[in-house]
Amino acid sequence: MTDRMTEPLAKALGTRSAGPLAKLGVHTVGDLLGHYPRRYGDPGKLTDLGGLALGEHVTIVAQVRSATVRRMRNRAGAILEAVVTDGPQQLSLTFFAKGPGALRYHEQRLAPGRLGLFTGVVGVYRGARQLAHPDYRIIGMDDDAEDTESAVLEASRPIPIYPASGSIPSWKIQPAVRTVLDPLREEDVPDPLPDAVRERHGLGTRLEALRDVHEPYDVKQWQRGRDRLRYEEAFVLQAALAERRARAEAEPATARPLRAPGEPGILADLDAALPFELTRGQREIGEQVAQDLARSRPMQRLLQGEVGSGKTVVALRAMLQVVDAGGQAALLAPTEVLAAQHARTLRTLLGPLAEGGFLGGAEHGTRVALLTGSLGAAARKEALLDAASGAAGIVVGTHALLSENVQFADLGLVVVDEQHRFGVEQRDALRAKARTSPHLLVMTATPIPRTVAMTVFGDLETSALTEIPAGRAGITTHVVPADNPAWMDRTWARVREEVDAGHRAYVVCARIHPDEPGDDAPRAGAEGDDYDELPDFLLEDGTADERAPLRAVLEVADELRAHPRLAGVAVGILHGQMPPAEKDAAMAAFASGEVQVLVSTTVVEVGVDVREATVMVVHDADRFGISQLHQLRGRVGRGSAPGLCLLVSTAQPGTPAATRVETLARTNDGFELATVDLELRSEGDVLGAAQSGRASSLRLLRVVKDADVIATAREDAAAVVAEDPGLERHPALRAAIADQLDPEREEFLERA
Ligand code: ADP
Numbered sequence: 107m108t109d110r111m112t113e114p115l116a117k118a119l120g121t122r123s124a125g126p127l128a129k130l131g132v133h134t135v136g137d138l139l140g141h142y143p144r145r146y147g148d149p150g151k152l153t154d155l156g157g158l159a160l161g162e163h164v165t166i167v168a169q170v171r172s173a174t175v176r177r178m179r180n181r182a183g184a185i186l187e188a189v190v191t192d193g194p195q196q197l198s199l200t201f202f203a204k205g206p207g208a209l210r211y212h213e214q215r216l217a218p219g220r221l222g223l224f225t226g227v228v229g230v231y232r233g234a235r236q237l238a239h240p241d242y243r244i245i246g247m248d249d250d251a252e253d254t255e256s257a258v259l260e261a262s263r264p265i266p267i268y269p270a271s272g273s274i275p276s277w278k279i280q281p282a283v284r285t286v287l288d289p290l291r292e293e294d295v296p297d298p299l300p301d302a303v304r305e306r307h308g309l310g311t312r313l314e315a316l317r318d319v320h321e322p323y324d325v326k327q328w329q330r331g332r333d334r335l336r337y338e339e340a341f342v343l344q345a346a347l348a349e350r351r352a353r354a355e356a357e358p359a360t361a362r363p364l365r366a367p368g369e370p371g372i373l374a375d376l377d378a379a380l381p382f383e384l385t386r387g388q389r390e391i392g393e394q395v396a397q398d399l400a401r402s403r404p405m406q407r408l409l410q411g412e413v414g415s416g417k418t419v420v421a422l423r424a425m426l427q428v429v430d431a432g433g434q435a436a437l438l439a440p441t442e443v444l445a446a447q448h449a450r451t452l453r454t455l456l457g458p459l460a461e462g463g464f465l466g467g468a469e470h471g472t473r474v475a476l477l478t479g480s481l482g483a484a485a486r487k488e489a490l491l492d493a494a495s496g497a498a499g500i501v502v503g504t505h506a507l508l509s510e511n512v513q514f515a516d517l518g519l520v521v522v523d524e525q526h527r528f529g530v531e532q533r534d535a536l537r538a539k540a541r542t543s544p545h546l547l548v549m550t551a552t553p554i555p556r557t558v559a560m561t562v563f564g565d566l567e568t569s570a571l572t573e574i575p576a577g578r579a580g581i582t583t584h585v586v587p588a589d590n591p592a593w594m595d596r597t598w599a600r601v602r603e604e605v606d607a608g609h610r611a612y613v614v615c616a617r618i619h620p621d622e623p624g625d626d627a628p629r630a631g632a633e634g635d636d637y638d639e640l641p642d643f644l645l646e647d648g649t650a651d652e653r654a655p656l657r658a659v660l661e662v663a664d665e666l667r668a669h670p671r672l673a674g675v676a677v678g679i680l681h682g683q684m685p686p687a688e689k690d691a692a693m694a695a696f697a698s699g700e701v702q703v704l705v706s707t708t709v710v711e712v713g714v715d716v717r718e719a720t721v722m723v724v725h726d727a728d729r730f731g732i733s734q735l736h737q738l739r740g741r742v743g744r745g746s747a748p749g750l751c752l753l754v755s756t757a758q759p760g761t762p763a764a765t766r767v768e769t770l771a772r773t774n775d776g777f778e779l780a781t782v783d784l785e786l787r788s789e790g791d792v793l794g795a796a797q798s799g800r801a802s803s804l805r806l807l808r809v810v811k812d813a814d815v816i817a818t819a820r821e822d823a824a825a826v827v828a829e830d831p832g833l834e835r836h837p838a839l840r841a842a843i844a845d846q847l848d849p850e851r852e853e854f855l856e857r858a
Pocket residue numbers: 382383384385388411412413414415416417418419551575576713715744
């Protein structure tokens with residue numbers, strides 16, 4: 107193998123060509139060959155000039171209609187004005203110079219009837235769109251064809267249109283690509299696809315594919331090349347994930363098998379005491395997890411479950427299996443509110459079983475320790491001691507669990523709740539606290555379409571809880587226009603009715619203080635605990651700045667306390683800037699019914715479980731993301747009384763924001779919502795910012811559209827890695843993995 111691909115462009119092309127390319131993040135021969143055309147111009151077909159957006163850098167195929175040079179009227183200098191057309195529409199091109207002579211060259215080249223490629227930033231002059239000083243190339247004239255025949259052939263080829271910039275137009279990239287591509291031989295271009303895989307799918311070599319996309323003779327050819335390179339992206343990514351899975355599985359873990367049937371234990375005691383029947387899904391996934399835990403390699407499982415599907419019990423049963431087998435389990439939650447609630451829930455579910463070592467505790471009891479950043483010194487010391495001695499079989503906490511002075515006697519299982527808030531470092535830090543690699547159960551309530559799961563969580567095996575336990579009355583969702591006083595009044599009237607019926611209501615606002623701008627609403631939490639103040643706004647419609655300011659917790663709470671509809675109703679507040687003890691008190695008051703309406707930030711978004719809550723009012727709902735609204739809605743209708751979700755919106759009909767809230771009102775199905783969400787967002791949002799710029803490794807693959815490609819590549823990659831886990835016989839694949847999954851991106855995949 108040679109290293110042609112890593113050769114700097116300054117060497118391959120000279121510094122004059124390499125300079126502008128470097129501005130596009132293209133530094134080596136390999137980078138340039140990986141700078142695929144964004145699309146292809148058809149020389150027989152003109153670009154629709156009606157579709158050009160102001161301010162955009164465009165490359166168009168158009169026909170020259172006229173070109174005239176004249177002196178300027180009001181000042182010195184000359185102007186060449188050319189008009190190009192796509193048939194019905196036209197666009198003007200302007201060039202300026204000191205005198206007409208300097209413009210004659212362009213005038214001659216821009217002869218009426220000629221076809222050209224024109225590139226520049228779309229501007230406007232006197233109401234008409236134009237390109238000022240565009241770069242251009244006349245088709246059939248500026249190609250380096252040697253005779254008429256090849257000129258005709260050349261002129262009919264698809265025109266690769268590259269992602270370009272002001273400093274380098276698309277057609278200057280094309281010859282640069284040719285310069286480096288033409289002399290390459292097969293051995294210069296390592297192919298990460300194993301021959302067997304390639305042959306099975308009838309795919310060409312990597313070099314062939316590069317020629318196909320950069321120098322196609324017809325549409326079929328570039329499509330063939332693009333398909334092959336797209337498959338390659340999927341394959342390399344899946345191979346990387348398969349390798350990571352294999353590496354994790356090769357680590358030893360302590361087996362924590364179930365106790366034999368009939369043998370007493372804390373899990374058996376819990377099952378006997380559960381106040382409800384497990385759903386079929388809970389039983390099935392429970393069995394799967396039980397088997398995973400019994401193996402001497404670490405479980406790596408992702409449990410997806412619809413909001414309210416009962417993931418906590420599944421996790422608790424897994425934790426108790428580990429406790430029965432002599433180990434400990436850690437449960438990580440993303441916020442203090444949620445950690446405290448988990449500890450409460452587990453203690454309630456366990457009852458006397460959670461009083462191990464105390465008088466009156468059950469025989470097989472254990473203890474649930476809660477460790478958060480805000481504990482007082484004494485409580486903290488006790489929790490630390492319980493974790494280190496093993497007296498606490500279950501340790502619940504936030505990031506505080508990860509700090510170095512937290513020790514476990516024998517950590518056997520790590521459960522991460524609401525995974526999307528946790529990164530790889532956190533997982534690793536917890537892993538490092540165990541003697542052998544602990545088993546890992548990751549839970550997420552954000553439904554993830556299958557292909558995204560395969561791409562983003564490809565190193566985890568996935569189970570899904572799709573049923574909601576019986577006996578829930580369901581949730582109705584309505585969109586309430588914020589500027590309709592009658593509807594707003596009806597909203598508070600409904601809240602009143604629910605409160606009078608003994609129920610409770612959440613009112614969610616996007617920010618805390620009315621006088622602080624929403625976008626930089628402070629990230630609260632000195633403990634580094636709270637992400638909760640910032641809703642994940644999706645501003646792709648770009649209109650947010652002109653809208654009314656966001657409603658704020660403190661302001662709305664005051665309004666509701668004075669609202670005639672809510673006279674006599676206790677209104678509380680909850681947000682991330684409150685001291686932890688106040689947060690706990692606020693949640694407890696709401697849970698007990700002392701407070702009936704809780705005005706809160708999105709701190710209640712994940713996992714909060716108050717069964718009497720039946721109404722969720724979300725202010726500025728149009729500014730939240732779909733999955734976040736779905737999470738918020740999941741906070742109500744958890745008991746036997748029906749839930750009501752009122753999405754107060756200022757979105758104009760027809761905007762993506764309006765579509766989001768309407769979709770929420772239409773369906774409760776988390777998987778359907780996740781799919782709509784993906785359709786509404788751009789790919790970059792799905793996979794994150796790592797997609798833009800040089801670090802990007804997914805250039806052609808679209809996670810939503812290319813589901814089949816990803817599935818096939820996953821199978822192929824798994825087989826290759828199974829046969830050759832170290833990829834000793836696939837050095838090109840190994841190199842591609844190392845190269846494409848650079849640390850930044852790998853970290854991102856873990857975090858997404
Ligand atoms: P999530 O999956 O959203 O985390 P939880 O685990 O918080 O859901 O469960 C939601 C509620 O459903 C809890 O109050 C829990 O006690 C209850 N629950 C869980 N499983 C069942 C079941 N099989 N039958 C009835 N209620 C259940």
